[in-house]
Amino acid sequence: MTRHLLVPGRGIPRPEHWLRGLAEAHPEYRWAPEPPGPPLVLKDRVAALHAAVSESAEPAVLIAHSAGCITTVGWAADHAGPVRGALLVTPPYIDGFEPDDPSDLPWRVPRRRLPFRTVLVASRTDPYTTFAQFEQFADDWGAELVDAGDVGHLDSASGFGPWPEGERLVSELG
Template sequence: MTFQSTILTHPGLGNSGPEHWQSLWEKQFNFTRVEQQDWETPVCADWITTMNDYVQQRGPENVILVGHSLACTAIAYWAQKYNVHIKGALLVAPSDTEADTYPPGTTGFKPVPLIKLPFKSIVVVSSNDYYVTAERAALFAKSWGSQLINIGDAGHINVTSGFGDWPQGLDLLKQLDN
């Protein structure tokens, strides 16, 4: 599988470890990770500034963002502030920063922006994600103008949930690359 676009991955809170599907994809396809200065107590304004720098350096029209968890919210905030038209975004397991179950320590990530994104996007959710209800995830996807794909009982779609190499996710990313 080859990709025509510039793929930028963006992990969520705590970063993605070496066995996470984002890390495996980066190694396999030479994707670039948006490296944030603070993965443990992030500030939204810092994250979106860094994300914008990465996107602008690579030419937005050919960029696809691949966000996991908190990064999905960051991408929505980035789109709200910068309104940059990129090729697309794959938004996996968006977490609900307004939920009681969301871990403390983040700044500026709530409320979750309920805006139409200015680019094509796919939101992938699970029916039993601890960090977001299926109903809230559907609201995010609808508000963002995203295609919603619920992959069933898949937890937070991370290593803990059994998602290392994730070929179905790559197939969804390929849809945005066309």
Template sequence: MNDAVRILLLPGWLDSGPGHWQTRWEALHGDRRVVQDDWEWPKRGDWMARLEEEILADPRPAAFVAHSLGCQLVAAWAAHSRHTDRVRGALLVAPPDTERPDTPPQLHGWRPIVRQRLPFAATAVVSTDDPFCAPERAAEMAAAWGATLVQIGARGHINAESGLGDWPQGRQLLDALLAPQS
């Protein structure tokens, strides 16, 4: 992978805890977590503004590694930012369906889901038994975003409870996404 590309970790609702693969990647690979001001009642505009600040704070190109609501953040940010050319790609892991009737009220501000094609390469990684998104809905989002869909079987919400550890397969997907195209 190109060392000049900085990896920005975009956790979802309530952040990623100590056993989460994003937290492990932060420690193992030196990836940078984008810290939001409010993890409990996330406001889409506030999260987008924070991501924009992070992009503008460093001139190096970035790659996003988003989990859950972080995937919705990437889509919303990309639809509004004038700085999408600074992003080399996005690994979108376990995008949630925030339009489901059982969506917690804290996440209603993330409706409707932004379905604009992403202006950079993307890979969406989904599980067949994600409790927050049916596989069909995840496939629809990936298609709308122009992302390559990778199904990894029954791994729940692809989080700490999924038993992924350092999730080397996820890192391989990121490396492939960012590999120079010949």
């Protein structure tokens, strides 16, 4: 059996957001952490993800959007656990961004190969990351790059509620 952990971005996903739709369609999926909304304190998010991954020896698939991708990569840089794979959807390019909370970790995205299978979904029209930056993330993390086309940030504001391609990618990871 495989656990599925949903790693939210900076804000609370709207009811029509594809990540919220996954949670509703699959009540066995668990938020890690529960969507708290701003401000985003990366060290707290990493700690919550670590607690969720560590609570069982059962393998997990991490499903992350936006800043949740940074949480996932930050967790993998300093922790290990039974993770089978990760779906990273439109990670933002935040190198040099200063955290809202001065006690937070500096936001320097780790660039090491991830120790589990990773699929990175990239957009050609994301307002936070260029396609070349997505390609560099995929190369650095050893991720398979999926070109989703002109999908903005692949969020509610870009018109994404249900996202069948995302469901397919999750099922392929386990």
